[in-house]
Amino acid sequence: GAGVSQSPSNKVTEKGKDVELRCDPISGHTALYWYRQRLGQGLEFLIYFQGNSAPDKSGLPSDRFSAERTGESVSTLTIQRTQQEDSAVYLCASSTPPLSTIYFGEGSWLTVV
Amino acid sequence: SQQGEEDPQALSIQEGENATMNCSYKTSINNLQWYRQNSGRGLVHLILIRSNEREKHSGRLRVTLDTSKKSSSLLITASRAADTASYFCATTPQGQNFVFGPGTRLSVLP
Known part of the structure; x- marks a missing residue:
């Protein structure tokens, strides 16, 4: 597509x-x-996928968070048993080659009540 | 403090003035990038400067990089109300993924 879609x-x-x-x-x-x-805060890294390499999951805050990506296509971020502290904007970005300019989607606003 | 830390945290100027924001980082980098964010939505890439470059221009933007001081600055000349946004620097420590600083909130008053 023309841009990153979330x-x-x-x-x-x-x-x-x-x-x-x-x-x-x-x-x-x-x-x-x-x-x-x-x-009002900065961006907190969660996870990074690069091709078929093992993802860098070092930023996931707890085992309630997981993410998958099939090949070089769609990714899904799953948050289980949501808590109020999970309320935030979740931003996805992509790039090629890696470490070049990254392009962001508009984000998904999550509110846990 | 974290890799990629901007200062000031907030900056308020009059339209037409220049705005300068600074970014400091800790480890060696491949490149440093500046991004802009309006209203908590997606970030927009402004400019990328490579570790072997010292200065780069794009329109009203001027970015400098001093690898000996591990710092960069973003200058916006002749600011406009539409420049009001948050500005983030991003670095790639260890060549793995991007790390963003907490950002500078710029307000340009008409």
Whole structure:
């Protein structure tokens, strides 16, 4: 596609429910990144996929967070048993080659009530 | 402190003035990039400067890089109200992934 696409744009969920956030990167981009940004804060790295290499999961804050990517296409970030502290914007970005300019989606606003 | 840390945290200027934001980092880098974010949504890439470059221009933007001091600055000349946004620097320590600083919130008053 023309840009990085994320869905849903906004999600309100009850505490304890699971949520899935989707990212469709720019076609042909081999690298895909997930970041979390709490209100008024900077970007917090979550996970990085590069081609078929093992993902860098070092930023995932707990085992409630997981992400998958099939090949060089769509990625899904899953948050299980959501907590109020998970409320944030979740930003996805892609690039190719890796470590070059990264292009961001508009983010998914998650509110846990 | 974290890799890629901007200062000031917030900056308020009048339209037409220049705005300067600084970024400091800790480890050696491949490149450093500046991004802009409006209203908490997606970030937009502004400019990339490689570790072997010292200065780069793009329109009203001027970026400098001093690898000996591990710092970079972003200068926006002749600012406009539309430049009001948060500005982030991003580095690639260890060549693995991008690390963003907490950002500088710029307000340009008409």
